[in-house]
Amino acid sequence: MINAFEVPGDEAERFIAAWEKTRDYLATQSGYVDTALHQAVTPGADFQFVNVARWRTAQDFQTAIQSTGFRESAAGMAGYRPHPALYQVVRT
């Protein structure tokens, strides 16, 4: 799962706190493997944050984000436009 977030430059700390709350919930869910939150070091990047998470299966991820616990834990992310999708590596 890769999710690119549109976050104003001066809201990094607030975004990270909201992201951590969501991560703490998702990390308890079946099929969660790991995650890495990337912050841009390039000035003016279109996406200040990109999250790259691994899940055992697509179904595990879908089940996790359809839960009430997810919606509650992710409430603080509402102000940041996300661009999420599930991906597979096709070339290296």
Place this chain on the structure above:
Amino acid sequence: MINAFEVPGDEAERFIAAWEKTRDYLATQSGYVDTALHQAVTPGADFQFVNVARWRTAQDFQTAIQSTGFRESAAGMAGYRPHPALYQVVRT
């Protein structure tokens, strides 16, 4: 370096061929570590492709993409809107 590309659904093969040509060049440059091209499995994803590459330093990457060889090898990517930036992992 994370780069999210806007690619129409029916141009996947053409995009991958162009990406491979660019990768083959960049893989010869100083500081290149590795790369992974991710293709969306979610229908309607904003970005059909996201490339996640690792470089030894930001300067190595900047030097590589300012070369004539890069511009030549990346000519086939011109039609696909990119959203590139350099990132560091801030949370896991």
